[in-house]
Every structure is written in C-alpha cells, then in structure tokens.
Amino acid sequence: MGNLIVVGIADLKVASGDDVLITYALGSCVGTCIYDKTAKVIGLSHVLLASKHMCLTDNNIYKYADTAIKELVRQMVLRGASVKRMTAKIAGGAHMFASSTIRIGEQNSAAVMEELKKLGIPLVAADIGDNYGRTMECWAADGKVVIKSILKGNKIL
C-alpha cells in the first residue's frame, strides 16, 4: 500500500499507483468512488448535500452532488483517466435519525446517481441507505472499495 489520503467532508481527492483514498464516517453524506482501471486512476468525493441550490451562502463545489461529481471527473481526466473507461461505486446516504422528516441521505444518493447517469459512467456497486455510518476505503491499484461500519461489520464492493 502507498499513501493513505484522507478525503474530508465536502472534499474530493484523486490518486493513482498504490495509493489508497479514505473517507471516514459517511452518514447521510454520499461517498462516490470513480475508477479507470486501465490508467489506474481513482477518485473519491464526499458530498454533504444534493444540490448547490440548497445553500445560498457557500460556493464550495465539493459540497454538492450536482457540482462535485463533474469536478471529480475533470480532475481525474487531468491525471490521465478517460471518461469512457470510468466506473463508479457509491456508499452512504443513510437515514441516521428515524424521526427526521428530511430524507437528506436519499436525496444525496439520488442526486449522485443522476450525475453519473448524465456523465455516462456506469454504477457497478452501491452500499447505500439504511441507518448506519460507513467508512469508505478506495484502492488505486485494483479499484477495490472496502466499507467499514461499527454496526454491520465490513464488506468489499
């Protein structure tokens, strides 16, 4: 394993070689991992909200599904990836508090899937919804995505 690169909340990073991208504790947020297995370029985004229109005061494009996914793809292309070869895996979008009426997690997952569809990137695996937190680890060498949780153990996407 190369470097472990942390992706924060409302953040995105691109890696290659033996590096591993990690984002901790996705709740209603959605983690999107995009991979080009020929170029071995991997990208990970951690969005908080579905759309830039939900917040008038913050222009951080990494924060919203409708701006972050495009930007992630753009940065991956700069590192030698090709959109045609890209595939995506997503995780998160949970509903953490049963009583909350705003379904942020579902909105986030739907918005990310919509963006992937617009860009023509196939979604090959998803571990979304339910009511628990997930840490997401993405390996540049083979595109493996490991999901870790306190309540439901670990799985590989």
Added chain:
Amino acid sequence: MSTSINELSPFQLDVLKEIGNIGAGNAATALAELLSDRVSMSVPELSIADANEVVSLLGGPENPVVAILLTMSEDVKGIIMLVFEEKFLNVVLRTLLGKEIDSLSEMSELDRSVFMEIGNIMSSTYLNAMSQLTGLNISISTPDICVDMAGAIMSYPASLFGMRGDKVLIIKEDFIGQERITSHLVMLPDEDSLDIIFRSLGA
C-alpha cells in the same frame, strides 16, 4: 437583522456560556437523581465550530458515541443534540437495568428507550434553565437516538447547517460520578432564535 453564530460579541458568548453552565448544573442534578449517585460537573467549555471541528471535538470521525436528538420549537427554534461517549451506555444500563453490553450492536429496544428518556430529562432540564433565564417558551420534541460513529451522526446537523453555511454552538461538560463521563451538547438554533435569546437577556 439576525445575528450569525460567527459574529457573536464576547459578551454574547459569555451569556451563552452562562446559560450552558446553569443548564449543565441542572442536568447534572437530574442525572444524579436518575443514577442515585453523587454527580459533580466540570466547568463547561463553549466552542463555536464547523462540521469538521465538531467531529474532532467528539473524538474523531470513527469514535463511537451515543447521540440524542431533539427539535426545539415555539419562541426558540432549532435542534439540540446530546452526545455521550460510549462508556456512558454501560454506566446507565448497569445502574438502571442491572446489565452491560459488550458492543453497540447488542443494544435492545428497551436499552434505546431508556436512553431516549435520559436524553429527554437532561435536555429538558437544560432548556428549562434557558427558559427561566430568558422568560421564553421553548418546547422540545420527543427524543430520537442514534448510536454510531461521531462523523456519521454529525452528518445530520451538518447537512442542516450546511444549507445555511453556518456554525454550531458546542458545550463540553464532564459529569463526574463513579466514572468521569464526557458529554457534548450541540446546539443549532435558527438565526432568528439567537436574536430572540439575546434580546430577552439585553445582550
């Protein structure tokens, strides 16, 4: 003109700290009665933080915590969340139900409802203190509980304040009985509500 959490004066911060202090004192008394134990408290520490800072104050994104969420309504609107470190679970379960659990996934419905009740009582005492100081009516919703990684739990308030690009108030308080338990009270009042609180206190 509404006051933003980012622009509070030192005097306004002191007012909030004092409300936190009195509220925490009442909550400690309530907890002592519930646990039939002597419970003292540390001096509360008030911080103003964004999403990433709150998560590190809570021990890092993957730190397991117990969170109780309540919604405030009437004169003051917004959400409050009481966050306890994981070991608080067993202190309470041991005292009230005579049992302990080894992992969070063993938590039963009864265990959860005991916690919601504790959250309810502690946050009510907090808000009663605020209500008495300010003369404002503050109602709280029935509590909701979530036991998971701190980062995942904070995604809910983070997405709410993310919509406004705002920060939250967070009050750290240690309750010291047979064990020392760290708790955090995360408050996200609507901006108008902060004004209403300050106006009622002449701050």
